Amino acid sequence: MSAGHRRLDIEEVGDVTIAKFVDKKILDEGNIQIIGNQLFSLVEEDGRSKIVLDFSNVEYLSSAALGKLITMDKKVKAAKGKMRLCSVRPDIYEVFAITKLNKLFDMQEDQEQALKGM
Amino acid sequence: MSFPRGSSHDLTMASTDEFDVTIPSDTAKGREVQEQIVGGMEQRGFSPRDVFGVRLALEEALVNAIKHGNRMDPDKVVRVQWQLDAEHVRVVIEDQGTGFDVSDVPDPTDDENLDKPGGRGIMLMRSFMSEVAYNELGNCLTLVKRVNDDDDD
Numbered sequence: 001m002s003a004g005h006r007r008l009d010i011e012e013v014g015d016v017t018i019a020k021f022v023d024k025k026i027l028d029e030g031n032i033q034i035i036g037n038q039l040f041s042l043v044e045e046d047g048r049s050k051i052v053l054d055f056s057n058v059e060y061l062s063s064a065a066l067g068k069l070i071t072m073d074k075k076v077k078a079a080k081g082k083m084r085l086c087s088v089r090p091d092i093y094e095v096f097a098i099t100k101l102n103k104l105f106d107m108q109e110d111q112e113q114a115l116k117g118m
Numbered sequence: 119m120s121f122p123r124g125s126s127h128d129l130t131m132a133s134t135d136e137f138d139v140t141i142p143s144d145t146a147k148g149r150e151v152q153e154q155i156v157g158g159m160e161q162r163g164f165s166p167r168d169v170f171g172v173r174l175a176l177e178e179a180l181v182n183a184i185k186h187g188n189r190m191d192p193d194k195v196v197r198v199q200w201q202l203d204a205e206h207v208r209v210v211i212e213d214q215g216t217g218f219d220v221s222d223v224p225d226p227t228d229d230e231n232l233d234k235p236g237g238r239g240i241m242l243m244r245s246f247m248s249e250v251a252y253n254e255l256g257n258c259l260t261l262v263k264r265v266n267d268d269d270d271d
Binding site for chain 2: 028029060063064068070073074095101104
């Protein structure tokens, strides 16, 4: 994927990879596809297994995006890794709560909390 | 996209605007309609929370109509009609697909389905809108949001 299409800002803290979504709206089908592929490649190509997904920029996301997060969670678990979500704003948190995905995902207040005990 | 036929271009709070738009099976066109509807809500002074919920519901509904209803068939269209006033927005989305039985959609929050990637769109619509109703065939969806109606979940 070319740098121009990068949808995740990647930062390394120790052995943990923080992937921050660049987009405000994770809606568009093509965009979701690209984001999904970039997420999956963190595990499948780069061999990263401790991943924090930072949602601070995200104002909207659709059920299609939730699907990618679920698939990502499975891939991380299959790699015996750990994935956490952080900095999810209240509107978006509600989307996770309605769909009960707040029970499936490990969701933390902010990066600092998410990094604890990784 | 066809030109929206607005019954009123007057944005006084008492008036109701009505639109009737037909779009091809293209999610980008769906998003344009979505922007038009939520833009109207913002002009009418709907709260950011209401606008958030309706935008999310419209995203799910239009993607469903285009992808699952019309199966992206370029020969098929989606008709979107909406009414908007200061109190509510009502959107009717009709695709040219064969429909589906909404009761066949599994509950995505069941333990056995929780880690499956699909099936959450209808649930989100129901939660964020005041009313969600399909016709018998399942190819026509009516979504209603009343102002600050928060007892819908």
